[in-house]
Amino acid sequence: MDDQAIDYKKLLNAFQQGATQVIKEKQELNQINVFPVSDGDTGSNLASLMQAILEETNKEATSVLEVFERVAEASLLGARGNSGIIFAQYFNGIYNNLLIQEEKNSVASFVKSVKSAIAEAYQAISNPVEGTIITVIRSWAEALSENDQVQGLEKLLPKALAEAEQALNNTTKQLKVLQRNQVVDAGAKGFYIFITGFTHAFVNKETTVKSRTYSDDSPKIEISDTKHLNTSEPKYRYCTEILLDHVTKPKAEIQMKLAPYGDSLIVAVNRNKARIHIHSNQPDEVLSYLSTIGQPLQQKADDMLLQYQVNQHKKASIALVTDSIADVPAEYILNNQIHVLPMNILIGNTSYIDKITIQSKQFFKMNKNRSERATSSQPTLKTVENLFSFLETRYEAIIVITVADKLSGTFHTVKEAAKKMTASTTRIEVIDSKQNSAAQGLLIMNAAELIHSGLTFDEIVEQIKKKRSQLKILVSVDDLDPMIDSGRIPQFAGKIAKKINVKPIVSLNEKGEGQLSDFAFSLKGNERKIIHQLKKIHTKNKIRRYAIIHANAEQRAQHWKNKLSEAVGFQPSYIMDISTVIAMSAGQGSIAVAVEIEERGD
Incomplete structure (x- = not known):
């Protein structure tokens, strides 16, 4: 075996076919995913990893070592989920061990490296559990080593694959949660599917690996309502x-x-x-x-x-999706099973996830002494595709309501992701809210109520679009600098406004574009003008509900609550911190009121 050299072109093809096989069978892996949590995303996570490997191995290579280097790098960048990261660490372990081998292209060096890399895969896990992907990896690698008298990978790989299959089947007996659900471990099966494609391609020189269960016109795999009751x-x-x-x-x-x-x-x-x-x-x-x-x-x-609750007790057949600019309470989001696409905040060289790894209060503290302005970006196309991949197996239809198209590229990103779902039978409607912040939040609340009302999909979409014109947001701005820096107020006009200490009231027009609604020379003046506007609206059209949001100004928000409750005769639906993205342009101390109007007057 020491004299046997590996054909790097065959190796590259084997990796590509193994990756392709996993991508094709992602739905089956999602369906059997019950450990460590029943979140049904192991297949999607591994598919993301395999896509990264396919993209990286699509280029020409010149040696076995270069193939493994590309796979190692791609897997570390593309890994998602428990199994994906273990996969990545194992591939990196093989590459690291191959680096120290004297003959890097030989079968012997390959066998030594895949066995030595087991230790690195185990070390990546704080609490390794047998009966999972790590068990099947070890069984496969040890089988390759134990059969080292067999000449060539063409004979080694099929024998090791048989051992891996037996280890996979045994996972059902090793973990109680797998035994209760009568499934094998999803991550372990993902590895087995990969080495199956890898082996068939290498041994049979296949350029296309046919999936056992996948076809383009196959029916959508549904998650059984009772499948994971024991988790x-x-x-x-x-x-x-x-x-x-x-x-x-x-x-x-x-x-x-x-x-x-x-x-x-x-x-x-x-x-x-x-x-x-x-x-x-x-x-x-x-x-x-x-x-x-x-x-x-x-x-x-x-x-x-949220994923667990959807898997266990889905409340509706239509999924409701929005982005994190929509200011609606986290408790409401969870209770109504609303899925949120997070915006990204870049401060210095670090990117944060809006409302999860950064809140607006933290943002003001972190950004206080920085000369470089923080920026925001919409969810990536990959993020949207991953969410759609999760939703399409659980819902009959998806409604996405984004921040105003005039304020962000989110609407177009989601539309692009929806276009790519051509093979899916799940209906998707992407709606430009023409709003932001709490006004967008109130539209989300309306959409959730419509989904639970029993109306058809088309009727719900029509009602949501109609409701957009019945929403209004008024923002009282204290600090003008963020508005000027973000371009919401032209620099020339902003400098003049600062000199005369103007406090603007900002709103959105019917297209969803920011506009100066009014102004005063003090925050109290702003407060009086906004309350006066809302009184007029309530008298003419009747306000159905309203919400108050603030940028690190809780005391003022409570004061506004008392004033507005007196003015319109009822309490706000909620008071909450503004989203970090809006806080970046509105500035610290800003207060906003969003209202939903019962019906338009002439």
Whole structure:
């Protein structure tokens, strides 16, 4: 075997076919995903990893080592979820071990490396559990090593695949949750599917691997209502993942520091990069610590509690989606199973997830002494596609209500993602709210009520679009600098306004564009003008409900609540902090009132 050399072109093709196989079978993996939590996303997470590998291995390579280097790098960048990060650490372990081998293209070096990399995969996990992906990885790698008298990978790989299949089937007996649900571990099966495609391509020189269960016209896989009744509600809400560069601490120290913040902790480190996975109720504190030991490049935080509730007891057949600019209470979001696409906030070189890894109060503290202006960006196309991938297997239809198209590119990003769902039978409607902040929040509340009213999909969409014109938001701005810096107020006009100490009242027009609604020379003057406007609206059209939001000005918000309750005769539906994205342009101390009008007058 020592004299046997691996054909790097065959190896590259084998990786591509293994990755393709996993992507094709992602729905099956999602369906059987019950450990460590029943969030039904293992297939989607592994598909994301495999897509990254496909993209990286699409280029020409010149050696076995280069193939593994590309796979290792792509897997660390593309890994998502428990199994994805273990996968990534294992591939990186193989590459690291191959680097120290004298003959890097030989079958012997490959076999030694896949076995030695087992230790690195185990070390990535704070609490390794047998009966999962790690067990099947170990069984496969050890089988390759035990059969090392067999000549060539063409004979080694099929024997190891048979051992891996047996290990996979045994996972059902090793974990009670798998036994109760009569399934194998989803991550373990994902690895088995990968090595199946890898083996068939390498041994048979296949350029296309046919899936056992997938076809383009296959019916949509539904999640059984009773499939996961034995799983429990997650202790920690957010599945948090962060990719770090320029890491200054060893893996063991990172694991020790993060352990108090949650469970399911996995840390994969290689070449000064680290991919961290943790289930936590404090993703903001996790990121805060990691920012001190490296440069965060990517992050995500999936709401496992919402996913669990949808899997266990879906409240409607239509999914409602919005973005984090919509200011609506977190409790309402969870109770009504509303899915939120988070905006991203860039402060310095670090990106934060709006309302999850950063709140508006934190933003003002962090941004206080910075000369460089913070910026925001819409959810990435990949983020939207991942959410759609989760929703399409659980809902008959999806309604997405975005922040005003005139204020953000979110609407177009979501529309692009919806266009790509051509193979899906799930109907998707993307609606430009023509609003933002609490006005968008009130529209979301209306949409949730319409979804539960029993109307048809088309009737709901029609009613939501009609309701947009019955919403209004008025913002009292204290500090003009953020409005000038963000371009909401022209610099020339802003400088004049600052000189004469003008306090503007900002609103949105019918197209969703920002506009100066009125102004006063004091915050009290603003307050009087806004209350007067709302009294007139209530007298003419009747205000159905309203909400008050603020940018780190809770006392003033409570004062406004008392004044408005007296003016219109009832309490606001809610009071809450403004979204960080809106806070960036509205500035600290801003107060806003959003109202929903019962009906328009002539």
